[in-house]
Amino acid sequence: MAISKKLETIYHNGQPDGIRSIRRRLSTMTTYVIPRPLLSEAKNISGIHRPGIYYLIHENDTNKIAQLYIGQTRNGIARLDDHNRSKDFWNKAIMFLAESKTFTLDMISGLEKFAIIKAQESKRYKVENTVIPKYEIDEYDFAAVEEIYDEIQFIMATQGYKLDDAKAALSEAEILHTTRNGIAAFGVYDGEKFEVLEGSQIHMEKPARLPRYNRQREDLLSKQSIVESEGRYILKITLEFNTPSGASDFVLGGSTNGWTEWKNKDGKTLDELYRK
Secondary structure, three states: OOOOEEEEEOOOOOOOOOOOOEEEEOEEEEEEEEEEHHHHHHOOOOOOOOOOOEEEEEEEOOOOOOOOOOOOOEOHHHHHHHHHHHOOOOOOOEEEEEEEOOHHHHHHHHHHHHHHHHHHHHHHEOOOOOHHHHHHOOOHHHHHHHHHHHHEEEEHHOOOOOOOOOOOOOOOOEEEOOOOHHOHHHHHHHHOOOOOOOOOEEEOOOOEOOOOHHHHHHHHHHOEEEEEEEEEEOOOOOOOOOOOHHHHHHOEEEEHHHHOOOEEOOOHHHHHOOOO
16 A cells, blocks of 8 residues: 655745745655746755755756756755856756755765766656766665655656656556657557657657657757667657657657557557557
């Protein structure tokens, strides 16, 4: 039986997309969601100068993570001043801060390394960290690092950001595919969102019906999240779409019906699996 979880959220400037602090009951860690334009305002919040780790996020037009950077801080939000001057890509920071007694410096270093590795393994977005810290996580601290990261992953998911590896928990029966026009692409549908999986081919020669998908293709190509290999264009990250048709439009170009384009290993369409 799943365990219920309760989160308390404070909207500091009264706006749903403004500065937020989030805390789970009995947890000693507080999450702060800070839009970049409100960085100076957030410095007045009590407790925001504590140590922890943070994610710098660039959201795309559909409010999904396109790029991120992970770092550690010993003085909370003050660390973001450096990034405000030196890094242009991000438009939001999410900080996970705790009291010093909970996050020792060794724990922070271990958690930073663990979070970077997990972000790179997920292949959901471009990770701006080019080097994984050399810090060795003590075996006695590792269980605590995993536990804290699980809470971070849960809270990030409540904000609409997935950190897990999209392929890790999938069985062959769950993976859908399309092979029209010689394009081999793969995805998964959870009843609400459709994810096109890393390794899928993209029909770049055929424009999509909606201009935003063509812009997204070109943006991913420039960032090497789509790469050309032997005349084919390969997706190097996992992408999330609001509809199956949006996913197939992006992959195949033109205007498509994702409910009939995506099929499972037995040849059943998404329409047959979910609607009939």
